[in-house]
Amino acid sequence: MRCLAEPIARRGNVEDKVSGRFLETRFRAQPLLDETAIVACMAYVDLNPIRAGIAETPETSDFTSVKNRIEDRASAAEVSTADAQDHRIEHGEKAGWLAPIPLEAKRKKVREKESERRAGNKGCLPMSLDEYLELLDWTGRQFRTDKRGAIPAACAPILDRLDCSEDTWFDLVKNFRKRFRNEAGSLLSVRAFRSKRRERRAQVATA
Numbered sequence: 001m002r003c004l005a006e007p008i009a010r011r012g013n014v015e016d017k018v019s020g021r022f023l024e025t026r027f028r029a030q031p032l033l034d035e036t037a038i039v040a041c042m043a044y045v046d047l048n049p050i051r052a053g054i055a056e057t058p059e060t061s062d063f064t065s066v067k068n069r070i071e072d073r074a075s076a077a078e079v080s081t082a083d084a085q086d087h088r089i090e091h092g093e094k095a096g097w098l099a100p101i102p103l104e105a106k107r108k109k110v111r112e113k114e115s116e117r118r119a120g121n122k123g124c125l126p127m128s129l130d131e132y133l134e135l136l137d138w139t140g141r142q143f144r145t146d147k148r149g150a151i152p153a154a155c156a157p158i159l160d161r162l163d164c165s166e167d168t169w170f171d172l173v174k175n176f177r178k179r180f181r182n183e184a185g186s187l188l189s190v191r192a193f194r195s196k197r198r199e200r201r202a203q204v205a206t207a
Helices: 002-016 035-046 065-078 082-090 129-143 156-161 166-174 187-206
Strands: none
Touching: 035 065, 035 129, 035 166, 065 082, 065 129, 129 156, 129 166, 156 166
């Protein structure tokens, strides 16, 4: 993280003609231990503009990954074949540098196409792009209203797959940085991670 972030921080300071700390906790990496942590972190970042009150919806949130994904999804309507549509979504002009959302692609030959824009074609979540956008849209609405709304029926199965209740999900996304200081994940995932870390340290100490 240091080797990656330090040149960015130095260049940013030169461009802004300032000195001092450029990135908060710039030499720190936070492990995401399970799928719940991954999707909660993604939603936390994608909804930052809405939480800050500078955007009304995900599709109007400038400089976010979700806006790039939405724009590529919209462009897929411009082509007629299913393969071409999937290619626009998987390797689109805007979001083609991002990891795909679904772990399993509809068409493997589209997913497996080589790309120099990203490190790999592996997906990151047990849900489709549309399901992620639906979950994100509902979550973002909760930030913009004084009264919490009921979770839509379509979103409930998504949380079931993540083994996450409605209240827990909303708390994770709203307070991600407060809830997780070092590693992020479910209680079981965190306990297992810390147990393995203690075992590694003990092995190093006795070596």
